[in-house]
Amino acid sequence: xxxxxxxxxxxxxxxxxxxxxxxxxxxxxxxxxxxxxxxxxxxxxxxxxxxxxxxxxxxxxxxxxxxx
Amino acid sequence: xxxxxxxxxxxxxxxxxxxxxxxxxxxxxxxxxxxxxxxxxxxxxxxxxxxxxxxxxxxxxxxxxxxxxxxxxxxxxxxxxxxxxxxxxxxxxxxxxxxxxxxxxxxxxxxxxxxxxxxxxxxxxxxxxxxxxxxxxxxxxxxxxxxxxxxxxxxxxxxxxxxxxxxxxxxxxxxxxxxxxxxxxxxxxxxxxxxxxxxxxxxxxxxxxxxxxxxxxxxxx
Numbered sequence: 001x002x003x004x005x006x007x008x009x010x011x012x013x014x015x016x017x018x019x020x021x022x023x024x025x026x027x028x029x030x031x032x033x034x035x036x037x038x039x040x041x042x043x044x045x046x047x048x049x050x051x052x053x054x055x056x057x058x059x060x061x062x063x064x065x066x067x068x
Numbered sequence: 069x070x071x072x073x074x075x076x077x078x079x080x081x082x083x084x085x086x087x088x089x090x091x092x093x094x095x096x097x098x099x100x101x102x103x104x105x106x107x108x109x110x111x112x113x114x115x116x117x118x119x120x121x122x123x124x125x126x127x128x129x130x131x132x133x134x135x136x137x138x139x140x141x142x143x144x145x146x147x148x149x150x151x152x153x154x155x156x157x158x159x160x161x162x163x164x165x166x167x168x169x170x171x172x173x174x175x176x177x178x179x180x181x182x183x184x185x186x187x188x189x190x191x192x193x194x195x196x197x198x199x200x201x202x203x204x205x206x207x208x209x210x211x212x213x214x215x216x217x218x219x220x221x222x223x224x225x226x227x228x229x230x231x232x233x234x235x236x237x238x239x240x241x242x243x244x245x246x247x248x249x250x251x252x253x254x255x256x257x258x259x260x261x262x263x264x265x266x267x268x269x270x271x272x273x274x275x276x277x278x279x280x281x282x283x284x285x286x287x288x289x
Contacts, residue, residue, distance in 0.1 A: 024096040040090045047086055051079055054270065061277045062070055068284055 074266055081263030085109075088256050097248055099168055104248060106164045108256050112264035113157035119265045120150035120272065121189075125217040128210035138280070140206035143213055145275040147192060149268050154186050169234055178228040178235045185220040192216055 030036045089108040097104060124146035131139035161179070162172035173179065192212055199205035228238035235241065236248070249257070 024098050025101055026096055027102050036090060040087055043086050047082065057274055058070065061274060064281055065277065068281065
């Protein structure tokens with residue numbers, strides 16, 4: 001019974017977050033400016049580089065395997 | 069390169085994770101703010117590590133039963149990549165915690181459990197390097213691997229839930245799924261786990277192939 005009460009209070013308390021939705025700071029400005037795409041581009045480039053390196057390694061190893 | 073459908077799938081999934089992970093909408097939560105997006109990068113590293121550790125223990129058991137040296141090599145390389153993911157997971161967790169918990173290395177049971185676990189697996193590699201004979205090394209490290217796995221899982225899954233913890237899902241905290249995740253987040257989160265795990269398998273496969281080449285070359289002489 002106590003657990004149910006506690007859980008109910010907790011969930012009710014979370015409703016205050018709904019009012020706080022205006023106040024929770026997110027990166028909205030970055031989205032408005034479109035700058036978020038810069039972040040995406042940077043990370044995508046880093047990732048593409050790492051994948052490219054992995055593919056290079058894979059090819060090198062395949063070459064050696066064929067030679068054996 | 070050895071063409072495999074899963075390598076292409078891995079790249080596609082991870083690009084999707086990065087792009088949709090940064091652009092997509094997420095719940096607005098105080099304290100977390102935008103850092104919730106780390107759930108697409110930090111958490112899958114741990115899931116990937118677990119999967120790789122399972123694979124490592126699996127091949128350790130296979131080696132003990134059959135004695136085929138390939139299984140020992142697979143076991144070692146899976147543990148290697150699991151270690152890499154573990155260290156990366158730890159580092160990314162420290163960065164995330166620094167800005168949300170206010171401390172990169174708090175006294176958190178899950179953190180301590182992970183530190184202990186990574187040390188246990190580090191000792192596995194030291195153990196391996198202390199043997200010259202293939203079969204002896206294989207047998208002893210396989211046994212150690214199984215013990216390491218059996219020790220790590222309760223440490224990281226069960227122990228933090230028994231005491232106070234900062235981590236979501238442990239120590240009386242609601243799990244991440246309860247309040248911070250919704251279906252939009254899950255649409256990226258689940259593929260992310262798959263993508264990062266497949267990446268770990270790809271890296272491991274390359275290391276294994278290198279090992280096999282090295283072994284065949286030395287056997288030629």
